[in-house]
Structures are given as structure tokens and as C-alpha cells.
Amino acid sequence: xxxxxxxxxxHTIAVLVDNEAGVLARVIGLFAxxxxxxxxxxxxxxxxxxxxxxxTVVTSGPEMVIEQIKAQLGRLVPVHKVSDLTTEGxxxxxxxxxxxxxxxxxxxxxxxxxxxxxxxRVVDSSTSSFVFEISGSTEKIDxxxxxxxxxxxxxxxxxxxxxxxxxxxxL
Amino acid sequence: MPQQQMTGxxxxxxxxxxxxxxxxxxxxxxxxxxxxxxxxxxxRIRHILVRQEGGAVHAxxxxxxxxxxxxxxxxxxxxxxxxxxxxxxxxxxDSIPLVCLTGQVATxxxxxxxxxxxxxxxxxxxxxxxxxxxxxxxxxxxxxHEAFHVATSGRPGPVVVDIPKDIQxxxxxxxxxxxxxxxxxxxxxxxxxxxxxxxxxxxxxxxxPVFYTGGxxxxxxxxxxxxxxxxxxxxxxxxxSTLMGLGAYPGSDRQFLGMLGMHGTYEANLAMHGCDLMxxxxxxxxxxxxxxxxxxxxxxxxxxxxVDPSSINKTVxxxxxxxxxxxxxxxxxxxxxxxxxxxxxxxxxxxxxxxIDQWRARKCLSYRQEGKLIKPQYxxxxxxxxxxxxxxxxxxxxxxxxxxxxxxxxFEKPNRWMTSGGLGTMGYGMPAAMGVQIAHPDAxxxxxxxxxxxxxxxxxxxxxxxYRLPVKVFILNNQYMGMVRQWQExxxxxxxxxxxxxxxxxxxxxxxAFGAVGLRCASPDDVDxxxxxxxxxxxxxxxxxxxxxxxxxxxxxxxxxxxxxMILGDQGGAKATVSDEGKILV
Ligand SMILES: Cc1cc2nc3c(=O)[nH]c(=O)nc-3n(C[C@H](O)[C@H](O)[C@H](O)COP(=O)(O)OP(=O)(O)OC[C@H]3O[C@@H](n4cnc5c(N)ncnc54)[C@H](O)[C@@H]3O)c2cc1C
Ligand SMILES: Cc1ncc(C[n+]2csc(CCOP(=O)(O)OP(=O)(O)O)c2C)c(N)n1
Ligand SMILES: [Mg+2]
Numbered sequence: 001x002x003x004x005x006x007x008x009x010x011h012t013i014a015v016l017v018d019n020e021a022g023v024l025a026r027v028i029g030l031f032a033x034x035x036x037x038x039x040x041x042x043x044x045x046x047x048x049x050x051x052x053x054x055x056t057v058v059t060s061g062p063e064m065v066i067e068q069i070k071a072q073l074g075r076l077v078p079v080h081k082v083s084d085l086t087t088e089g090x091x092x093x094x095x096x097x098x099x100x101x102x103x104x105x106x107x108x109x110x111x112x113x114x115x116x117x118x119x120x121r122v123v124d125s126s127t128s129s130f131v132f133e134i135s136g137s138t139e140k141i142d143x144x145x146x147x148x149x150x151x152x153x154x155x156x157x158x159x160x161x162x163x164x165x166x167x168x169x170x171l
Numbered sequence: 172m173p174q175q176q177m178t179g180x181x182x183x184x185x186x187x188x189x190x191x192x193x194x195x196x197x198x199x200x201x202x203x204x205x206x207x208x209x210x211x212x213x214x215r216i217r218h219i220l221v222r223q224e225g226g227a228v229h230a231x232x233x234x235x236x237x238x239x240x241x242x243x244x245x246x247x248x249x250x251x252x253x254x255x256x257x258x259x260x261x262x263x264x265d266s267i268p269l270v271c272l273t274g275q276v277a278t279x280x281x282x283x284x285x286x287x288x289x290x291x292x293x294x295x296x297x298x299x300x301x302x303x304x305x306x307x308x309x310x311x312x313x314x315x316h317e318a319f320h321v322a323t324s325g326r327p328g329p330v331v332v333d334i335p336k337d338i339q340x341x342x343x344x345x346x347x348x349x350x351x352x353x354x355x356x357x358x359x360x361x362x363x364x365x366x367x368x369x370x371x372x373x374x375x376x377x378x379x380p381v382f383y384t385g386g387x388x389x390x391x392x393x394x395x396x397x398x399x400x401x402x403x404x405x406x407x408x409x410x411x412s413t414l415m416g417l418g419a420y421p422g423s424d425r426q427f428l429g430m431l432g433m434h435g436t437y438e439a440n441l442a443m444h445g446c447d448l449m450x451x452x453x454x455x456x457x458x459x460x461x462x463x464x465x466x467x468x469x470x471x472x473x474x475x476x477x478v479d480p481s482s483i484n485k486t487v488x489x490x491x492x493x494x495x496x497x498x499x500x501x502x503x504x505x506x507x508x509x510x511x512x513x514x515x516x517x518x519x520x521x522x523x524x525x526x527i528d529q530w531r532a533r534k535c536l537s538y539r540q541e542g543k544l545i546k547p548q549y550x551x552x553x554x555x556x557x558x559x560x561x562x563x564x565x566x567x568x569x570x571x572x573x574x575x576x577x578x579x580x581x582f583e584k585p586n587r588w589m590t591s592g593g594l595g596t597m598g599y600g601m602p603a604a605m606g607v608q609i610a611h612p613d614a615x616x617x618x619x620x621x622x623x624x625x626x627x628x629x630x631x632x633x634x635x636x637x638y639r640l641p642v643k644v645f646i647l648n649n650q651y652m653g654m655v656r657q658w659q660e661x662x663x664x665x666x667x668x669x670x671x672x673x674x675x676x677x678x679x680x681x682x683x684a685f686g687a688v689g690l691r692c693a694s695p696d697d698v699d700x701x702x703x704x705x706x707x708x709x710x711x712x713x714x715x716x717x718x719x720x721x722x723x724x725x726x727x728x729x730x731x732x733x734x735x736x737m738i739l740g741d742q743g744g745a746k747a748t749v750s751d752e753g754k755i756l757v
Binding site: 003004018021022025026029033064067068071072074075076077078079080 | 292293296297300301304306321325326354355356358479480481483484485488
């Protein structure tokens with residue numbers, strides 16, 4: 001049998017958990033104590049009736065480590081399901097960011113023009129500031145932020161990644 | 172009929188009874204007084220009062236490991252809970268099923284730095300399999316039952332249930348065990364038949380196979396040991412075991428190569444190094460086993476049977492994982508093996524055994540008992556000889572004596588060997604022996620101890636006295652933290668920094684002060700007599716066996732070395748060279 005690949009790859013993992021106190025601490029504690037890295041982690045209730053939350057973790061590592069992460073998540077008691085979106089078919093991943101840009105004149109106009117190209121929405125404005133709302137892939141948001149940084153970005157808030165598989169398959 | 176209301180404390184007791192609990196180990200305090208009150212009013216459950224909460228947890232571990240049933244602990248909030256942390260971590264590392272009930276300040280006080288408040292679920296999260304903070308009396312019964320389910324199913328482990336004092340007083344209906352259902356945590360115990368079939372095919376083709384078995388076989392229950400024994404005998408393959416797995420296969424059988432690993436036998440380690448097929452059943456490729464990972468059994472294909480998917484490919488990549496409970500897997504393997512008409516290449520096997528017998532002839536555990544000093548190995552060899560034929564339960568502390576016990580005592584059955592493997596907790600052995608003796612009142616229970624370790628939970632002698640437990644403490648007194656001294660000798664130029672045990676107590680007088688019998692033995696001629704007197708005394712006994720202070724434990728695979736780079740005792744051991752990379756390893 002072939003040895004597992006040592007190449008470090010990014011994986012997006014969806015985890016369905018009981019929506020109860022401490023469950024996030026368990027997941028984060030697991031990553032911290034075993035030295036796995038977390039590139040993004042989001043959580044929200046998704047099923048009121050069954051009291052379930054969905055956690056999306058973006059992490060990276062060689063294949064053996066990723067397999068460990070999934071197995072370790074899988075044995076936490078409040079965890080119902082662990083799904084590695086990266087290996088289980090095609091998936092969508094999105095983030096949302098709120099970007100505050102302060103400035104006057106040319107820069108302000110340029111910020112608005114770029115926001116338009118990126119389909120970012122203005123959700124707040126004053127005579128000297130804008131707050132843009134942008135959603136999309138992590139790369140798209142990174143690119144937008146890089147441009148805004150040059151145009152007077154003073155504040156930034158990002159949700160982290162949420163992800164879902166394409167097609168009919170459910171978690 | 173409307174459901175009858177009970178207090179939280181009564182619910183706890185009823186749940187324990189319904190779970191079949193007969194004994195709990197504990198220590199009272201303000202935050203568990205209602206539970207102690209409920210205990211007072213009943214006679215189904217026996218409470219053993221320890222002298223420090225750490226002792227309660229180790230006692231529960233000993234109870235659990237020697238019976239296969241979960242151990243139960245009851246401690247108060249704050250310091251009661253924090254004192255339990257070492258034992259919980261120990262049980263986590265060694266996969267011991269425990270349910271530990273901790274008192275907590277009243278719910279409305281949580282988070283206020285109230286008297287004897289600590290964040291018990293926060294502190295114990297990483298050292299338990301799971302933990303609960305019960306915030307409503309209505310969920311108490313369910314949580315109690317779930318705690319037992321989690322502690323005992325799949326890979327066992329410790330579970331903490333933190334119960335605020337107001338919940339212990341509050342009224343709520345009881346929920347029977349059968350009515351509690353779980354949606355998550357249903358670990359898989361039955362393997363994929365396809366995997367078992369492939370395993371058997373690999374076994375049939377093997378020319379140099381070895382079984383490498385571990386604590387998981389013990390966890391799986393005595394049936395797993397019986398199935399393993401049958402399978403190993405049918406195949407004729409050699410078998411070695413980890414420290415945690417000793418007793419799953421009869422220790423005196425010819426096919427058993429002894430323990431493997433850092434202090435394992437020459438033949439076991441070389442068989443692991445040279446095998447072409449490794450069949451791991453319930454062992455976790457611990458670093459005491461693998462030594463240098465990139466040189467670990469380089470030429471073999473590996474099968475790994477384990478109930479916990481996270482044990483698979485954690486440190487060593489295997490060719491065939493078989494996920495399931497050891498007994499289930501072994502049963503299927505055995506059935507397939509019996510049904511199979513093909514047989515492995517007997518000539519190759521004979522050749523392999525001839526090779527193993529050559530390694531065996533090296534007699535790696537040999538030592539010389541000469542002069543006036545008792546060799547620790549000799550004391551244990553005599554202990555083995557004089558207890559043979561009896562159903563003896565052995566616990567240990569941590570250090571050289573623990574390794575010698577593993578090397579020189581023979582375990583013929585599972586659940587007779589209790590030791591702290593993963594955490595290596597000094598102070599484990601005596602309270603564990605207490606728990607074993609409670610479970611097996613008429614058995615001979617011996618804690619093989621070091622003089623340093625025994626001081627760590629010496630207060631439990633008082634518990635032993637109170638319950639008239641005839642526990643035997645067999646101290647191999649070398650006046651050193653021998654294991655530390657050995658590493659300092661091999662790795663730190665013989666600079667014995669703080670490893671000499673100065674100002675030791677007189678263990679004979681100490682025994683007497685606690686109402687036990689103290690025996691000292693300082694001459695090889697007295698070893699047998701002392702051991703026999705210990706066995707024949709129907710009371711707790713402490714034996715102060717004064718042994719050679721300079722003896723080292725061999726064979727040894729030093730940190731960062733491969734199995735075939737073992738140091739043997741008769742090579743003058745101390746001349747070992749250990750790389751700088753090896754030195755940083757624990
Ligand atoms: C001073 C010192 C020196 C030591 N030297 C050695 C040494 O030389 N050799 C040695 O062997 N050890 C040694 N140890 C012990 C070592 O640290 C480990 O504790 C031990 O090797 C682990 O044993 P194990 O692999 O059997 O795993 P365990 O810790 O017993 O784990 C059991 C494994 O089985 C699985 N399992 C659990 N239940 C089941 C089931 N029902 N069915 C199937 N699988 C199951 C678990 O998931 C886990 O993977 C030493 C310890 C100390 C303190
Ligand atoms: C609680 C704890 N502290 C420290 C250690 C590190 N340690 C491992 S063995 C050992 C010495 C044990 O001495 P002793 O009990 O006399 O046993 P010996 O090795 O001499 O047989 C020490 C300090 C440990 N395992 N546990
Ligand atoms: Mg000592």
C-alpha cells in the first residue's frame with residue numbers, strides 16, 4: 001500500500017454537533033492541545049428542532065494529520081458527523097467581511113469603484129467613511145482587502161469560512 | 172401514575188444502583204454533603220473513605236482494571252476535584268472506565284469565584300473522555316446513565332459529572348437507564364468482514380509473523396483474551412505484549428516472547444524488528460514501543476485492530492486497519508482461520524522460530540545474585556516462584572521496580588496486572604491495590620513498589636487499616652529514584668542530581684504506626700522467608716526489601732534508538748551512547 005502523502009494540504013471540514021455548552025471549547029481545545037492548526041473556524045446553530053450546530057473548520061496538514069484530526073473530532077461525544085468537504089466531492093465555501101475605509105477625495109472614489117467591481121455593497125457611509133459588505137471565496141475577500149488597505153482601510157471584520165457540498169448530497 | 176419526584180442526591184444514588192455500582196471511593200466536603208446524606212440513608216452502595224482524593228481515583232482504577240467494571244469516585248468541589256486530576260489523566264491515558272462525581276457550588280454562584288469553586292469541567296476537559304456540568308435537576312438521571320455509557324463503551328475512559336449543590340437538593344423525576352437513548356457516541360464494535368478476511372489472508376501468507384498485543388485486549392474483556400489465546404495457539408505464531416496487555420496471553424507459554432519495548436526482551440524486540448507481518452491487537456504504537464519511528468519494524472506489513480479510529484495511523488502507518496472491538500474481531504478471525512483449508516508456510520515458520528530461539532538463548536534478563544546484596548530481580552523471581560499457582564493480583568508504582576515486575580512476574584490471566592503505563596504516575600500502586608482488594612477480598616494483592624513512589628500516597632495506609640484490607644506492599648528499596656538514577660548514569664555523566672532518597676522513613680515502624688505489619692529483609696538468605704511470611708500474614712504488610720542500590724534495568728532501548736540498538740545488561744550497559752536527538756526524548 002502506498003504511504004500517505006506528506007504534502008501539506010488545506011482541508012475544509014464540516015462538523016455537526018449537539019448545540020450545548022462547551023462543545024466549541026472541546027473542538028478548539030482538541031486543536032490546541034494536539035497542535036493542529038486552525039485557519040478558520042465558524043459555528044452557528046443550524047437545526048433548532050434537533051438542537052444541532054454546524055462547525056466549519058479550515059485546517060491544513062499532511063494526510064496522516066488530517067486523518068487524525070477527523071478521527072479525533074469523530075470521537076468527541078457531542079459530535080454527530082464529521083465530513084471532509086475537500087475530499088468528498090465538490091463544495092462551495094464562502095466568507096463575509098465588513099470593511100471600513102476612511103478617506104476623502106480620489107481615494108474615496110477609487111474605493112467605491114473597486115467595491116463595485118467586487119460586488120461589495122455599501123452598508124454604511126458618512127462623508128468621510130464607508131463600510132463595505134463583501135461575500136465570496138476567501139481568495140476574493142483577501143484580494144479586496146489588499147486593495148482597500150491601500151485606500152484607507154481602518155477596520156475589518158470577517159466571519160470565517162462556511163462551506164457546503166455541491167449537488168444533492170447532505171451532511 | 173405521575174412520575175415520582177426525588178431529590179438530586181437520591182437520583183444519583185438510584186442511578187448508581189441501577190448501573191450495578193456496589194462500591195464508590197470518595198472523600199466528603201461542603202459541595203457534596205447532600206450526596207453523603209443520601210449515602211447515609213441507604214445500604215446498597217458501599218463507600219470507601221480514602222485519605223486524599225488522588226487515592227480515590229487510583230483505587231477506582233484498580234477496581235476497574237481488576238473487574239472490568241467501571242470505577243466510581245465521589246469528591247467535593249474545588250480542591251477535591253483538582254486532587255482528582257492526576258488520577259483522571261492516568262485513567263485517560265490507560266483507557267480505564269471511571270465515573271467521577273464532583274460537587275460544584277450552587278448554579279447561581281458559578282463564575283463568581285465562590286468558596287471552593289473551580290472550573291471543574293474546564294480543568295478536566297482535556298483529561299476526561301467526556302464531562303458534564305449538570306445545570307438542571309431534570310437532566311441529572313439522563314446524564315448519570317449517559318456517563319456510564321460513555322465511560323464503558325468503545326475505548327473506555329474517565330467521565331466527570333460535575334453537580335452543583337442546589338441540583339443535589341432540587342426535586343426531579345427519575346429516568347430509568349433503559350429510557351435514556353443516545354444519538355451520538357455509538358462506537359463501532361463489529362468490524363468490516365472484508366477487513367477481517369484480508370487480515371487472515373495476510374496471516375496465511377506470512378513467513379515471519381508476530382502478534383503485538385496490548386491493553387485493548389484487556390479492555391475488551393476476558394473473552395477477548397481467551398479468543399486471542401486460541402488464535403495464537405492455532406496459528407503457532409509468536410506473540411509479544413505491551414506493558415498494558417500483560418496477562419491477555421499466558422505469560423509462561425512458549426509462544427510468548429515477553430514484553431516488548433524500551434525495557435522489553437531481546438527476542439520480542441528483534442522479532443518486531445525483523446518480522447514480515449505484524450498483527451497489532453489493541454495496542455497503540457506508543458513511543459516506548461516504537462523507539463525511533465523511521466527505524467521501527469522497517470520490513471513488515473502491519474495489521475492494526477483497534478476500537479478507536481484515532482489510534483489508527485496516529486504515529487505508525489499501517490497497511491490494514493481493522494476497526495472494531497478486539498473480541499469481535501478475534502472471534503471472526505478465529506472462525507475464518509478454522510474454516511480455511513490453506514495453511515501458512517510451515518517451513519518458513521520453523522525457520523522463524525529457530526531464529527527467535529537463538530535470540531532467546533541470549534537470555535537477556537539474566538543477572539547474577541552474588542554477594543550480600545539482594546538483587547531486585549532476585550527478589551521478584553522469588554516472589555514469582557513463591558506465589559505461582561495462586562491467583563495473585565499485582566499492582567506497581569513507577570520506576571525500575573515496575574519494569575522488573577513486568578519482566579520477572581508471569582501473568583497467566585487478564586485483569587491481574589494493574590500498572591500506570593501511559594502517564595507513569597508514582598503513587599498509583601498502593602491505592603490501586605486497595606481498589607483491587609475491595610473487589611477481590613480474599614485474593615492475594617501485592618503492590619510492587621519503590622521507596623520513592625510509595626511516599627507519594629503513603630496516607631492511604633490509613634484507609635487500608637480502616638477497611639482491614641490485607642494488601643501487601645513489596646518495596647524494592649534501592650534508596651534511589653532508581654529509574655532517574657539510571658538515566659542520569661546513562662545520559663548525564665553519572666551526576667545524580669536529586670535522585671538519592673535521603674531521610675527515608677523506617678518502613679517497619681511506619682507500617683506499625685498504621686496498624687500494619689512491617690518486615691525488613693536485607694540478606695539474600697532471608698528473601699524466601701520474608702516473602703512467605705508476607706503471604707501468610709492475613710493483614711496488611713509492608714516489606715522493606717533492601718536491594719542493591721546500583722542495579723540498572725536492562726534490556727533498554729534508549730530514546731531515539733531502534734529496536735536492534737538495544738543495550739543489554741551484560742554488555743556493561745553504562746557504556747551506551749545516546750545521540751543528542753535521543754537525549755531530548757523523555
Ligand atoms: C517507566 C515506564 C517504562 C515503560 N516502558 C515500557 C516498555 O518497555 N514496554 C511497554 O510495552 N510499555 C512501556 N511502558 C508503558 C507505555 O508508556 C504505554 O503505556 C504502553 O506501552 C501502552 O500500551 P498499549 O499500546 O497496549 O496501549 P493502551 O494504552 O493500553 O491502549 C489500548 C489501545 O487499545 C485500544 N482499545 C481499547 N479498547 C479496545 C477494545 N475493546 N478493542 C480493541 N481495541 C481497544 C485503544 O483504542 C488503544 O489504542 C512504560 C511505562 C513507564 C511508566
Ligand atoms: C508523580 C511522578 N513524579 C515524577 C516521576 C518521574 N519518575 C519516574 S520513575 C521515578 C523514580 C521512582 O523511584 P522509586 O519509586 O524508588 O522506584 P525505582 O525506580 O527506584 O524502582 C521518578 C521520579 C513520575 N513518574 N511520577
Ligand atoms: Mg527506588
